Amino acid sequence: MFRFLISRLAQAVVVLIVLSAIIFIISRLSGSPVDIMLPQGATPAQRDALIHRLQLDRPAWQQYLAFLKDAVRGDFGVSSRFHTDTLSLVLSRFGNTVLLALSAIIIAIVVGVPLGTWAAIRGGRVDSYISTITASAQAMPSFWLAILLILVFGVVWRLLPISQFQSWSALILPAVSLSVLPFVTITRVTRSSILSVVPQHYIDTAYAKGLPGRVIVVKHILRNAMIPILTVTGLMLGSALSGAVITETVFAWPGMGALAVEAIQSRDYSVVQCIAMLAGLVIIVVNLLVDISYRLLDPRTRIAARE
Amino acid sequence: MHPRSVRITRRSFLYGSALTSIAALSACSGVGPTGDGNPTTPPTSGGGATGGSGASASGSGAATAVKVTVAQGVDPTTLDPMQQRETTTENVLIQLYDTLLTRSTEDGTKFDGVLVENYKMVDDITMSLTLKKDVTFSDGSAFTSADVVYSFDYLLGRGEFSDPSIAAYQFGTIDKVVADGDGEVTITTKEPDPLLAGRLTQLFVIKDKSLAKDPKKLASTAIGTGPYTLDRWDRNSQVVLTARKDYHGGTPKVQNVVFRTIPDDASRLAALKTGDVDLITNVPADNIAELKSNDKVRVVDVPSARIASVWLNTLDGGPLAKRDVRVALNHAIDVDSIIKYVMSGYGKRVATFVPEYFEGYDASIKPITFDPTAARKLLADAGYADGFEMTLMVPQGRYPFATEVVQAMIPYLKDVGVTLKMNVVEFGVFASATQARKIGDGFYGAWGNSFFNPLDELTVAVVSGDRGFSWYSNKEVDKLTAKAGETIDADQRVAILQAIERDLLDDPPFIFLFAYIDLYGLSSRLDFKPRSDELLPMRDATVTG
DSSP states (O other), X not given: OHHHHHHHHHHHHHHHHHHHHHHHHHHHHTOOHHHHHSOTTOOHHHHXXXXXXXXXXXXXXXXXXXXXXXXXXXXXXXXXXXXXXXHHHHHHHHHHHHHHHHHHHHHHHHHHHHHHHHHHHHOHHHHHHHHHHHHHHHHSOHHHHHHHHIIIIIIISOOSOOSSOSSGGGGHHHHHHHHHHHHHHHHHHHHHHHHHHTTSHHHHHHHHTTOOHHHIIIIIIIHHTHHHHHHHHHHHHHHHXXXXXXXXXXXXXXXXXXXXXXXXXXXXXXXXXXXXXXXXXXXXXHHHHHHHHHHHHOHHHHHHHHO | OHXXXXXHHHHHHHHHHHHHHHHHXXXXXXXXXXXXXXXXXXXXXXXXXXXXXXXXXXXXXXXXXXXXXXXXXXXXXOSOTTSOOOHHHHHHHHHHOOBSEEEOSSOTTSEEESSEEEEEEEETTEEEEEEOSSOBOTTSOBOOHHHHHHHHHHHHTXXXXXXXXXXXXXXXXXXXXXXXXXXXXXXXXXSOOTTHHHHHTTOXXXXXTTTSSOTXXXXXXXXXXXXXXXXXXXXXXXXXXXXXXXOTTOOOSOOEEEEEEOOOHHHHHHHHHTTSOSEESOOOGGGHHHHHTOTTEEEEEEEEEEEEEEEEOOSSOSGGGSHHHHHHHHHHOOHHHIIIIISTTOEEEOSSSOOTTSTTOOTTOOOOOOOHHHHHHHHHHTTOTTOOEEEEEEEESSSTTHHHHHHHHHHHHXXXXXXXXXXXXXXXXXXXXXXTTOOTTEEEEEEEOTTSSHHHHIIIIISSSSSTTOOOOOHHHHHHHHHHHTOOSHHHHHHHHHHHHHHHHHSOSEEEEEEEEEEEEEETTEEOOOOTTOOOOGGGOEEOO
């Protein structure tokens, strides 16, 4: 386990460095922040002065090395748009994103896993009802669903606050809206994964020895069907944690995704880089946790690793 | 036996991961707020207080403190008044800081003093200003001429400051700012500058020596002479302001003002309809009918100082270099119909780029008529009877209706033989392309004229030069513009500006289009008159009921 962790951490460092290089190159390829910051019809002299002030007149490799050196120390520089320390700006938004993403994933799991299980075990009409629900949920564009939720719960019924957080209830609409896609995926994966476990001989054996149905479903079927469910949940969590652009924008939820869009539009290099690095880190960590959980859930993966 | 031990491992793993995520969550909420000193993480500790004040103020309304909430699409980028150039940021700053002058609400070409009792031009390059007495900053100290000089130092990067601020670009003509006793300031320009008073409406006055210890302090704290003080800025979420009882212009009627950031158009509208907010900017024209049917909301439209045109590249040869072709393009397009059908009527036709609320407006100067026959004839005379093909760059997400308006031009131009192609680009690409002077045949742009004076657009976008918006060269216009730029006498200047406008209609640099009309959504309890300069000074607002 220890060696496994060490090797994964080493991989993570390499991935982050490669990621930082890619982000650095791509963000520079997309153009300079200078032209956006300048007023319409600025003189070339004003332009040069601003380029110098933002230190964009140094060679690209120098800028990259300086960026890496500072990034290692947790210093991502000053945002050219927000005139404030980049890391604390991004982290102040990251907390909100984490809150929203975890709530959404929890909703998706709590609803999706039982529903998927039910569909698979019961089959027949229940299965087709649930398939219809998931298919229509998947077909809904998230911005459309978000606006619909706002209209129904915020404007017509006035049950819930529609934007920004005056209280915990403000979390409900964005979290529900963000949970739809993970919910659909988790439900479907649960269903198909269970369907592949049910015909196994050890399930027949369990029935044969007279175990109650509930015990078979929870302890034998679900547990053996867990690996694919965990995998997709990890993927979904990773992407939700790296910022839900549309949901955050529609609900004026000050998360990292909305910030990323604003930063990209204004070519705010330091913020874009910081968000990309943080998102990369989050995905690496989530994947690592998923891998560790495989080993805890399924003894075979541990043995395979040892051999 | 074996399964049992595994089960325990799994359970402890689940506990472990749950604990980890809770720890991560609290760690993040711990890190976030330290930036501004206020909890930005939603419903935790700070949320309760926010919720409480929100509910009580909107519920009880006029009974105690009146609170007005304004929703804008973008968060202020900074609260340092010199390091910004966005209207959305300026709208917050204007509550905290005063300018020397302000544009008169009755006549956009006139100015009222804010921190200035009166001002006069001593000669062509010298302006003398008498400051108001008994003005105090929010920390209690008195406002004097030293504060004005200090503000200019910070703006222009003089005195103790080494670099000019971002806002300095509007103040390039200023030579010296000298205090003359406590109550007088003399400003000298390098050359005569008719736009000087207009520039002074854009300078926020900060307190003398307020940046001595920490130059970054302005970005989060504010000591100004303005009508409001900063209660709290929850970055990304809201700015909370409280009225000053000792404001020199009289205590504002609205005690509490909150600026909230709601990026999505539909969400902003919904917030207005539910009464969560009292004022929203940039209402999409499609939603006007829906809002008008709601008796708790009213829509106010104000012609803006943003003028749309199609810039034509007249410098690189080809058909667009020919005067006749450019006149023909102006004849070919039915701008009135485009305004009516594409923009739901929310545009104001202009002959060139001088609407009636600008200096130099001349009612006798009419737009080029919609006349396809004349257009075809002019094109034939110029040797383009079979037409030609041109591609316009159209920036996305910046100017309302940009792509729709250019799309609507395509059939009109097709009708006279010209094939118009659109190159729709993201605004950043557009900004880089204009700066790099690589625009192809031309682009759709909208000039935000913060001076209400055609001189602004003329000097930067029409006269020959190497700037990104200048794609035209006409010696006569160059000469007249230079002359207008040094004519301090208003009547003489207006005469020159009108002569220039006639020249431009004769030899157009652009396809002339329209002034945008800004749409504001107001709750019916809020009494506020939106302005053509897009600013929202809440000291002028009152609330009824």
